Amino acid sequence: xxxxxxxxxxxxxxxxxxxxxxxxxxxxxxxxxxxxxxxxxxxxxxxxxxxxxxxxxxxxxxxxxxxxxxxxxxxxxxxxxxxxxxxxxxxxxxxxxxxxxxxxxxxxxxxxxxxxxxxxxxxxxxxxxxxxxxxxxxxxxxxxxxxxxxxxxxxxxxxxxxxxxxxxxxxxxxxxxxxxxxxxxxxxxxxxxxxxxxxxxxxxxxxxxxxxxxxxxxxxxxxxxxxxxxxxxxxxxxxxxxxxxxxxxxxxxxxxxxxxxxxxxxxxxxxxxxxxxxxxxxxxxxxx
Numbered sequence: 505x506x507x508x509x510x511x512x513x514x515x516x517x518x519x520x521x522x523x524x525x526x527x528x529x530x531x532x533x534x535x536x537x538x539x540x541x542x543x544x545x546x547x548x549x550x551x552x553x554x555x556x557x558x559x560x561x562x563x564x565x566x567x568x569x570x571x572x573x574x575x576x577x578x579x580x581x582x583x584x585x586x587x588x589x590x591x592x593x594x595x596x597x598x599x600x601x602x603x604x605x606x607x608x609x610x611x612x613x614x615x616x617x618x619x620x621x622x623x624x625x626x627x628x629x630x631x632x633x634x635x636x637x638x639x640x641x642x643x644x645x646x647x648x649x650x651x652x653x654x655x656x657x658x659x660x661x662x663x664x665x666x667x668x669x670x671x672x673x674x675x676x677x678x679x680x681x682x683x684x685x686x687x688x689x690x691x692x693x694x695x696x697x698x699x700x701x702x703x704x705x706x707x708x709x710x711x712x713x714x715x716x717x718x719x720x721x722x723x724x725x726x727x728x729x730x731x732x733x734x735x736x737x738x739x740x741x742x743x744x745x746x747x748x749x750x751x752x753x754x755x756x757x758x759x760x761x762x763x764x765x766x767x768x769x770x771x772x773x774x775x776x777x778x779x780x781x782x783x784x785x786x787x788x789x790x791x792x
Contacts, residue, residue: 596642727774
């Protein structure tokens, strides 16, 4: 029946995501540990692995886009989301921790007599307030996912806050951007925020049944692209910390925790929604 969930199937995008992420992680581990200038924090000039990394990354994104939008649409049914509940709660807590630290630093700056620009102050305070609302939305969503009460999911207005939070974080990242995109990790961090915006747009569409079919396509692309980008940022940093080659501050630690939580939720939610079988084309009945 068209309105029932069929047995899950793994699409071609998943098989692009797996090897693509593995290759990118290996390349960035080498770049991060052996080819970083300790004085600037940028990749050393003349390193051939840096352009190779960017080429593989863009190729992986292009293949994901092709695989997702060339495949048949999947079932237009929202599956049970209990498995995603712990990761939604973890992401909500990670947002709270990240913005609590940002708020603490903002208060310390103001107390020390530092007067930031009005626009920067407005963006920081607005992002903090939106983050609190977005974190609360995710915690409520996690509770409702766990209970399986689809009718009590947060409505479209509150889910929009999760999109708005990613947008505001992206704006702040651009306004605070100082290093060349081609030679630093800023490119990956900005890409992560862009895919975060797309992911939560699809997330809101699916949960509110607003154009769920297109939402599932956008979810599959942005979910795997976001997970790939987060893995490429998170795993080499974690590996470097484990072997003692890199050090981290409290700000970097909470950022790594946020990236891990975002990566886990996007991957689990994407796999749940996008593991349904494609819709079969209608069969014409034979006329007597």
